[in-house]
Amino acid sequence: MDSAFSTDCEYAVRRPSEAPPDNLSGMATRRTKAKSTAELSDAASxxxxxxxxxxxxxxxRARVAVWRELKRLGGFYVQQAVCVLPDREELRAGMEKVRxxxxxxxxxSVFLxxxxxxxxxxxxxxxxFQSQSAKEYAEIVEECETKFAKEIEFERFRENYTxxxxxxxxxxLEKLRRWLAKVEGRDWMGAEGKDLARAKVADCERLLEEFEADVYERTEGKI
Structure with missing residues (x-):
């Protein structure tokens, strides 16, 4: 094994007493909460x-390509070039493809x-993992509120009923649904925000149905 690999692995997993990597430093102050969540979560690996x-x-290009594939799987980076996933058959196969x-x-690479x-x-x-999924749910909510709803509002304003x-x-809307399904599929630790994201996508569907009804009334309904 490459010496750099073995050092990184030990640092990332076996030395809790040392200072955590930068992207984990904020988590250290919330360990009590995290521990409680981990104990209650049946999804924890x-x-x-x-x-x-x-x-x-x-x-x-190579760095971005690997990063993109691992993030698509839902991987959590504990530090640069060190990524972790729950031990699941489909994720194991995905890791092998990344290798x-x-x-x-x-x-x-080294796969452990x-x-x-x-x-x-x-x-x-x-x-x-919870933080990653929560951010993704929040992005979906934002997309629903600031883009989808505003788009329908704008088309109504200019009376573009076609x-x-x-x-x-x-x-x-279908893109939002697929996005939500992907986020839910890699939310293994029960992150906050799923119910709100589902509700916002449902709101988008309702807004669209209302818009489609108005389109019908202004076109086919007059025939």
């Missing part, structure tokens, strides 16, 4: 998948299954 990788330092991508890009993780690290993992416009907005 008994074991974890850890990927440590290197890609050519002169290739930002193939790393190799194609001229890099190298962690079965003996102390409470401190486990709490950090759980809270990290089937083509209604169809375009419905495509936007």
């Amino acid at each position: 008994a074991s974890w998948l850890l990927l440590i990788y290197k890609v050519p330092s002169d290739s930002s 193939e991508k790393v190799a194609e890009l001229g890099g190298s 299954t962690l079965t003996d993780v102390d409470d401190d690290a486990r709490d950090q993992f759980v809270e990290g 089937f083509e416009e209604a169809e375009e907005i419905r495509q936007d």
Whole structure:
């Protein structure tokens, strides 16, 4: 094993007494809450998948490509080039594909299954995943409120009651639904915000149905 890999792995998982990486420092002050959440969450993993990788330092394209694939899986970065996921069959297969991508890009990786993780690290993992999913739910809510609803409001303002416009907005609704489904699919730790995101997407559907009804009344309904 590459010495840099072994050092990173030990730092990320086995040294809770040392200062945590930058992106975990804010979590340290909330460990009591995280521990309570971890104990109550049936979704918390008994074991974890850890990927440590290197890609050519002169290739930002390679770094972004790997990062994108891991984030698509729902991976949580405990530090740079060190990513963790719950131990699930489909995620294990996804990690293997990422390793193939790393190799194609001229890099190298180490893939570990962690079965003996102390409470401190486990709490950090759980809270990290919850924070990621909560942010994604919040983004969906924002999209519903600031884009989707405003779009319908604008089309009403300019009286653009056409089937083509209604169809375009419905495509936007389908995108929101697919987005929500993806976020829910990788919300393994029961993050806050899911119910609100679902409610906002349902509101979008109601707004669109009302708009479509008005489009019908102004076009087909007059025939």
